[in-house]
């Protein structure tokens with residue numbers, strides 16, 4: 001696409017062109033410094049570079065073309081929103097979580113200052129007219145997970161057409177019943193939006209598509225157990241981030257190709273860092289594009305990241321939806337069962353997360369766990385303490401970090417990470 005065509009498309013979406021140009025310039029520089037500077041990258045990383053270079057270009061054009069052909073676009077902020085139902089309704093689903101400090105002052109006119117940057121970022125992107133995905137959405141789905149999000153959605157619903165899905169905070173049978181009924185309510189909202197009835201055949205097909213995407217990401221995760229690490233944590237995080245934007249069928253094919261290349265690399269004993277480089281599992285809050293600060297600091301401090309225990313990572317891909325039910329009721333039961341396994345810190349109790357982190361660290365041959373919490377995020381700050389105790393009990397070295405999207409603390413964080421990595425070497 002030409003620059004003029006990009007600009008015309010963004011103008012049509014009513015973006016603030018000048019501010020948006022500034023954002024893309026910063027993103028491009030950041031990407032060059034953090035990604036393109038890496039050595040020993042896979043050939044398949046060209047796909048990642050291309051998607052990122054066109055993240056506000058060709059992908060948005062595809063979405064606009066789909067809209068012109070009558071498709072609806074649904075935006076989400078949480079892995080509790082089942083893509084299976086969205087696809088079964090013939091709609092496109094895109095993730096709207098944002099990982100950049102932009103529009104903060106504007107955001108603070110709508111949400112309190114003491115709100116995490118993930119929330120401030122998506123509110124700021126909307127108010128500053130910076131995100132072509134948000135502006136392409138016909139419906140945005142919020143969920144009652146943390147307090148920060150659910151109150152922010154109240155304010156955000158003044159700006160966008162929203163559907164709020166209730167996600168329970170416990171996992172008793174009555175909570176499962178509640179979530180199952182919320183799936184039905186979401187299904188009905190999609191049917192109203194698109195004019196398409198969600199049939200058993202459509203849901204079965206959509207479930208296969210979403211499971212195939214998860215299987216490709218599971219395959220990638222399994223390959224990362226190898227020493228030397230065959231792919232950097234930065235590239236693996238980017239793959240997980242792109243999984244929320246790109247067309248799911250194309251994404252799956254590309255990631256499987258990339259895994260073929262990684263398999264050959266593992267068989268040849270090759271990697272992105274020498275064998276015995278300290279291996280870290282990153283756990284905690286989701287990291288949305290372009291929140292690459294901590295992975296970059298870790299991987300420039302003599303360690304390699306081998307897994308992400310987060311919603312932009314394992315929490316989103318670990319569990320498959322059962323494909324065996326033949327009727328719609330059975331399929332909705334299967335969806336409820338699959339999604340209620342998500343071990344988000346918004347649940348109480350949430351002890352399975354502690355076991356899952358320890359098991360993941362073991363499976364990936366990690367030497368330590370770094371817990372990442374966003375400033376002002378209560379659920380993950382509480383769990384950082386519990387995870388610390390559980391890792392100590394399991395004999396796994398542990399470092400808890402709380403930060404935000406700013407770069408002011410980068411030097412201090414690097415010193416802490418380097419000191420931690422030294423203890424592992």
Ligand code: SF4
Nearest residue numbers: 077078079145311344
């Ligand atoms: S951390 Fe919790 S609220 Fe955030 S995306 Fe994951 S499941 Fe949703």
Ligand code: SF4
Nearest residue numbers: 116146148285374377
């Ligand atoms: S990072 Fe924490 S506070 Fe922010 S949206 Fe996620 S769960 Fe809520």
